[in-house]
Amino acid sequence: MRYIIRFHDKLSDSQQDILNKLSLDIIYQSKFLPLIGVITDEPEEIRGLDFVKSIREPAVGSFMEGEFYTTITFEPPLHKSLLVKNQMFGWGDIRVAIIDSGVNSDVSVTESKDFTGTGNFDVINHGTRIASIIKHFAKGCNLYSAKIGNNEPDELNMLKAIEWAVEKGVNIINISSGFKRNCNSDCELCQLISQISKFGVAVVVAAGNEHNMEDTIYCPGRVDDAVTVGAIDRNMKLASYSSIGKPGSGKPNILAPGNGYINDSRFEGTSFAAPVISGILAAILYKSGNVYKAIEYIYRT
Template identity: 35%
Template sequence: MEFICIAKTTKLDVLEVNKKYKDVLSITHKAKFNNLLVVEAYSKEALESTGLFLEVEKSKKFKLANVDTNFQVKTEIDKRYLKSTQSLGWQVSVGIIDSGIKKGDCAKLIETIDLTEYKNSLGNTHGTIVGKIIEGFAPGALLTSIKVAHFGEDITSGRIIKSIDIAVDLDINILNISLELLMDDDYGNECLGNCKVCDYVNTAVEATDMIIVSSAGNQGEDEGISIGCPGRAEKAITVGATNEENKLSSTSSKGDQTFLKPNILAPGFVKVISDQYYKIASGTSFAAPVVTGILAAVYHTLGKDDAINYMYQTCIDLGYTKYEQGFGLIDLKKFTEVAFNEGISSSSARQR
């Protein structure tokens, strides 16, 4: 069983501890931030009995949506607005924490890292769709696939923390995390952005120059706060979804009056095309990479902070509450008009 622990000392020697307590635990990863450790053990009580840890938390379980088909991917947003500004995301590094992408499925996939035992085989096409959406908006971006899932419901907190560390080591500019907490997990809804995973997302964003984009989740028909971790993290850009009528999707997860997430909405449906037919794949998993792709496209032109701020400022207010729509639906036409007129002009004036 996997646990996420906070060590009592920053000087804890992993090799020594694993040797001394080999019948009790195995530390599988020492995280870069927050003094966290990913630990395998039989029970929480066994870990606590060692006296090594300030806190011990059972690892959460996360899932992806299942999508099985051979495909091309088309979103409904007109990308010409980006192309007209020559914003193609050249040399921007984008990490994708997901179900993996095969070499050749995305043109600029430069590295594949597998944290599962399945290695080069893929059990789910979810990650490929996410990668293709990002690539559609930012064809010049350099993609790194970090595979944390094979079938879709085999993701743990530890894998997400390891993946974020990998992204930091690789100096990733934007990290896309299109997954959600399994709501039947022991932890349910109790996190308000302060669980170990959300804290780790916040710390990674603050300690680096990385943007982390997360899907809100697809539990919008549930009562109360339905957004899942890591979309609950304050520093994540949490993305909800609209449907084909440009209205809030009934399944798009939401916050409440005390928890104002998501941050933004994007179209959550894509046409998955194969030969002479297509089907619609939908969910916040596919809304998040729309935002990731657009931010990647303008990252070097506008800079991180201006790109995010102008994206928020130019959203379309759909008339929902702040905790259902955030700033509203992303408007690529208005975003490029405002950012590349007012934004670039003000930036040039400041530089003078």
């Protein structure tokens, strides 16, 4: 079985020696948090160690299935004229990571990484669609695809993928999936996003599709440092399916169209609102050169 282990603090040499003597294989070690991922059949011997804060199985989330085509229209309509007019069309070395179900050859990516062991092919065309929407707004950006699941995103794979994306020097990470839980921003995933945001990486996360119910933002969209994206419908109102946070939480941070068509295939969900913001953010970032200013700009406008 696979487990996520969180420690109270950075491991000392003696504590590392204790771990090395246990029946486990370390498959992930965070560079930002006192956190590892392991394979073991004896979790109880780990749980009993005084320097272990928690040990648990990784959560499994959900993707929204869909097909991929090339012509995109949104409800309400979105136009690129402002971006083109201001020469903010996403050219240059702006790097966007898509942590999702993979990206097929329909969309060009700079580099792909499979964390599932099943190959980079996007079985459900979810990540491929996300990539297409980002490219719609930031045609010249460099995409990095991290596959973390076929039909369902895996939390441990997501942790690995986020750190891989940071190693690749990405400016923006798009996460159009999540985990339905009340983590209060203190889970390992939210804490990792808080850490990498300090290094100038914008993490754009879909809010979730829980039908306007309060306090239903998916993890990791709950964390303050994430740019959490809800959806609007064709009438410019909050989409009936879009999740919202606790009163006063400010979540979602921003709204974007989550409905539209790729050729004749309809899409709907906050999964597809998030890459609208990621794409526009990439275009603005090319012009501004500062991720914090770019985020501030989209919040203002």
